[in-house]
Amino acid sequence: MSKVTVRDLCKRFPGTVGADGVSFDIPSGQFLTLLGPSGSGKTTTLMMIAGFLQPDSGVIEVDDSNIAALTPNKRNLGVVFQSYALFPHKTVWENIAFPLKIRKLAPSEIDKRVSRLLELVRLEAFKDRSVTTLSGGQKQRVALARALVFEPPVLLMDEPLGALDRKLREQMQAEIKNLQRSLNVTAIYVTHDQDEALSMSDSIAIMNEGKISQMGSPEALFERPNNRFVAEFLGGINLFPITAIHSEGASHTGKLAIADAPVPCCPPIAGMSEPKWLGVRPERVRIGSPAGGHFDATVMKRTYLGGTMLYELNVADFLLAARVPTDGASPLPEVGSRVSVSWPAQSAWPLA
Amino acid sequence: MPDRRQLRLKILLLPSLALMVLFFVVPLSTLMGTSFADFQAGEIGKAFSLANYLALAQDPFYRQIIIRTVLIATVTTALCVVLGYPIAAGIVRAYGLWRPVLLILVLMPLLIGGVIRCYGWMLILDEHGLVNNLLLALGIIDSPASLLFGFWSVVITMVEVLLPFFVLSMLGTLSNIDPLLERASLSLGASKFQTFFQIIFPLALPGVIAGASIVFSLALTIFVVPRIIGGPSYLMLSTLAYQQTSEVGNVPFGAAVAVLMLVLTLIVLLAVNRFERGSDLNKAKAS
Amino acid sequence: MRPSSILFLVANVAIYLFLLLPVIIVIAISFSGTDSVAFPPTSFSFRWFVRFLGEDQLVSALMVSCGLAVASSIISLILGGIAAFAIARGTFWGRSAALNFLMTPLMVPALVIAMALLEFFAFLGTPSILGLLIGHVIITLPYVMRTMVAGLTGADMLAEQAAISLGCTPLQAIRLVTIPMLTNSMVASVLFSFIISFENLPLSLFLSDPDTVTLPMQIYNYIQWVFDPTVAAAATINFLVVVVLVFVAERTIGLSRFMGVMK
Numbered sequence A: 001m002s003k004v005t006v007r008d009l010c011k012r013f014p015g016t017v018g019a020d021g022v023s024f025d026i027p028s029g030q031f032l033t034l035l036g037p038s039g040s041g042k043t044t045t046l047m048m049i050a051g052f053l054q055p056d057s058g059v060i061e062v063d064d065s066n067i068a069a070l071t072p073n074k075r076n077l078g079v080v081f082q083s084y085a086l087f088p089h090k091t092v093w094e095n096i097a098f099p100l101k102i103r104k105l106a107p108s109e110i111d112k113r114v115s116r117l118l119e120l121v122r123l124e125a126f127k128d129r130s131v132t133t134l135s136g137g138q139k140q141r142v143a144l145a146r147a148l149v150f151e152p153p154v155l156l157m158d159e160p161l162g163a164l165d166r167k168l169r170e171q172m173q174a175e176i177k178n179l180q181r182s183l184n185v186t187a188i189y190v191t192h193d194q195d196e197a198l199s200m201s202d203s204i205a206i207m208n209e210g211k212i213s214q215m216g217s218p219e220a221l222f223e224r225p226n227n228r229f230v231a232e233f234l235g236g237i238n239l240f241p242i243t244a245i246h247s248e249g250a251s252h253t254g255k256l257a258i259a260d261a262p263v264p265c266c267p268p269i270a271g272m273s274e275p276k277w278l279g280v281r282p283e284r285v286r287i288g289s290p291a292g293g294h295f296d297a298t299v300m301k302r303t304y305l306g307g308t309m310l311y312e313l314n315v316a317d318f319l320l321a322a323r324v325p326t327d328g329a330s331p332l333p334e335v336g337s338r339v340s341v342s343w344p345a346q347s348a349w350p351l352a
Numbered sequence B: 001m002p003d004r005r006q007l008r009l010k011i012l013l014l015p016s017l018a019l020m021v022l023f024f025v026v027p028l029s030t031l032m033g034t035s036f037a038d039f040q041a042g043e044i045g046k047a048f049s050l051a052n053y054l055a056l057a058q059d060p061f062y063r064q065i066i067i068r069t070v071l072i073a074t075v076t077t078a079l080c081v082v083l084g085y086p087i088a089a090g091i092v093r094a095y096g097l098w099r100p101v102l103l104i105l106v107l108m109p110l111l112i113g114g115v116i117r118c119y120g121w122m123l124i125l126d127e128h129g130l131v132n133n134l135l136l137a138l139g140i141i142d143s144p145a146s147l148l149f150g151f152w153s154v155v156i157t158m159v160e161v162l163l164p165f166f167v168l169s170m171l172g173t174l175s176n177i178d179p180l181l182e183r184a185s186l187s188l189g190a191s192k193f194q195t196f197f198q199i200i201f202p203l204a205l206p207g208v209i210a211g212a213s214i215v216f217s218l219a220l221t222i223f224v225v226p227r228i229i230g231g232p233s234y235l236m237l238s239t240l241a242y243q244q245t246s247e248v249g250n251v252p253f254g255a256a257v258a259v260l261m262l263v264l265t266l267i268v269l270l271a272v273n274r275f276e277r278g279s280d281l282n283k284a285k286a287s
Numbered sequence C: 001m002r003p004s005s006i007l008f009l010v011a012n013v014a015i016y017l018f019l020l021l022p023v024i025i026v027i028a029i030s031f032s033g034t035d036s037v038a039f040p041p042t043s044f045s046f047r048w049f050v051r052f053l054g055e056d057q058l059v060s061a062l063m064v065s066c067g068l069a070v071a072s073s074i075i076s077l078i079l080g081g082i083a084a085f086a087i088a089r090g091t092f093w094g095r096s097a098a099l100n101f102l103m104t105p106l107m108v109p110a111l112v113i114a115m116a117l118l119e120f121f122a123f124l125g126t127p128s129i130l131g132l133l134i135g136h137v138i139i140t141l142p143y144v145m146r147t148m149v150a151g152l153t154g155a156d157m158l159a160e161q162a163a164i165s166l167g168c169t170p171l172q173a174i175r176l177v178t179i180p181m182l183t184n185s186m187v188a189s190v191l192f193s194f195i196i197s198f199e200n201l202p203l204s205l206f207l208s209d210p211d212t213v214t215l216p217m218q219i220y221n222y223i224q225w226v227f228d229p230t231v232a233a234a235a236t237i238n239f240l241v242v243v244v245l246v247f248v249a250e251r252t253i254g255l256s257r258f259m260g261v262m263k
């Protein structure tokens, strides 16, 4: 295991930008996910680390030594591809043994290591099978074993589960995570699936148009996105347009475009660019009798979700969602009624 | 009802089957029959005779032509593999508009045909051709000399004429190889060289063999190139067959040469067929 | 770029040059302003094209070739099209044997077919033009079969059945549904047949009489005796015919997708 440092990685393609100043640090043995929509530069970044793309500029360090000048075969990084990229003319055993044979290990050592990996991915029984006869999940386990058998300090994975169905994917997520932990390898994982990213990662870098939009732990990103793109990508949040933030000592208020009175909010994060939005999760929105909150709204629709009621409210043609617990005691507002909307100051975050 | 439909479909096959039997099977059989006729004093005899085949097998002149034909076909095939592989690999790697453009660049000479390209090579190789003019201008030679009518001029022309066949028959196999395999192999520590010989080439081999066999069988029998570039004295089997039939008038001997060409072609194609089945069997066994 | 990529690129460019060199030379010579076929030409003119148009033998050869190519590709398309339909839609025993049989002319050297037909037509006393036509149909039929069987196998049979369920007679279904779906395959078939026929030399070598000399045959005759660039002009015109066909085909049906047929 090794720590990985990426600094200001840039790659331009004719007409588009693949990666635009990507930087991150991964401590030894940690699991980082690059998460973002298709075309956001995840593969470009990963392939530059693997050495298949020449960066226009930037630094890639593994344990403080710059590997940017090395050819891919000299980088000693494990890579798992979405389409598995197994060698179809070789058996399971031969596929996994390939990197060891290239490294000219003794046959007994090769046998030992391949057997261990086969055991870890539970494919001992398949070792002499042609890889073309395996199921998708089995193929992916062979690809993992092959990428890990030569004990690379870093494992790179580009949407490795993209071709599998949902159920198998969840099972494989756990399996990859276990392998990564037990072999203690630093991992960089690429996906566009946020659930996958949230459940597997130590930290997540959300990418957009070749840049890292925000990076942090899954909780931090989900609970405290600092820009609109991240908030919308992770989903399930109300975004109120704001025109200004006023600070008076420890109290902060935002001026909403849809309401006259300023509403309380958190302070903006130091160093963030001019906030344009206020993000409030539906679970934090409180509704009450008219004129009792920050502003009034009309109930457009309500959906019972078992334990909570999901409201769709309209304020000056702006729709917002509120999720209210149903305690069974107090009556809940009906469709068409007027309600007041409010939230605790610490639940409203200014976003860029 | 389904039987009636099947019957009607069978009837649709009849015209082409009839055409093929009448104008392909029958004439070829007649040609084979003729090859066993004897030929004396300018007359085609009726007697069954192996004389034509014996002459082909025993006469040193004809033996030399057979050996020359096989040798030229072999060298041509080897060169087509060496030159055609990078072209095919380039087309498979090309993206966007490049791909159809390159494909058409390969297809175009094929569609223009052998006669015109041989003419082009005449203009390149003969006494006043491009090569001589270049060598003169560079002061490498003092007086021009025709480069036509020899082994290398025939081989060069033949490679150029047959190269598109090799490229086209390789493309399918090559484009079925996942380009990520190369990256996977490199990421596992193999050099480009190791990747090519241990991963890519074994997977491309069926295509190489298919392409090589097509080129080899065409090279054994092609007529334009030896006729125009080889000339009347540097004979190959095809030009020998033509000369005997049209110029000497010894139709039975010409027929025997034609049958020999046919047999050689079939041997090549059947051998490759056997190989392909063999490799399919191996695959089935491995799984 | 890495050195290996540069080497690969340079090798590719060199091989393409080698492949296209003779065609480029012929075209360059056809625009020569002098009487010599020396390369490179020293001046430019269209006079050899004018001369070509004045050479009855070359012009009539061009006509014969075009006529033969058109006729043989249409006949092959009809014969091969219905045979391919029977093979692709039938379930009867012997379909694949029939297909293999119809493909065999590909495995027999063109010269051998020509020699066999020469003897046979001489025996029957068939007129030269008819013999040529039959020969050209025989050698183009396999290309039509290959393209059409592939097209018909790829075409959705359900569409035909849906048309019948909507009230078409089977024949109407074929005319209104199947044939329009096969347009690309048919265009490709005709194109390949046309070109295979247009550039064939061996059949004309054995089956042509003085009135039915084809363009490749006439070019072949000329280059042995005539040393001015007229024949290069003929070749350039031949080249233009092919370029136009290929261009039209690429724009209408995406010719590159049908290239497997040529091998």
Ligand SMILES: Nc1ncnc2c1ncn2[C@@H]1O[C@H](COP(=O)(O)OP(=O)(O)O)[C@@H](O)[C@H]1O
Residues within 6 Å of the ligand: A013, A014, A016, A017, A018, A036, A037, A038, A039, A040, A041, A042, A043, A044, A045
């Ligand atoms: N080889 C290439 N040539 C040109 N553009 C490319 C190439 N590879 C990627 N791109 C472009 O770069 C951008 C980022 O692509 P990529 O890294 O593959 O995104 P992701 O993996 O996040 O889906 C996209 O706009 C894509 O079209």
Ligand SMILES: [Mg+2]
Residues within 6 Å of the ligand: A039, A042, A043, A044
């Ligand atoms: Mg990607």
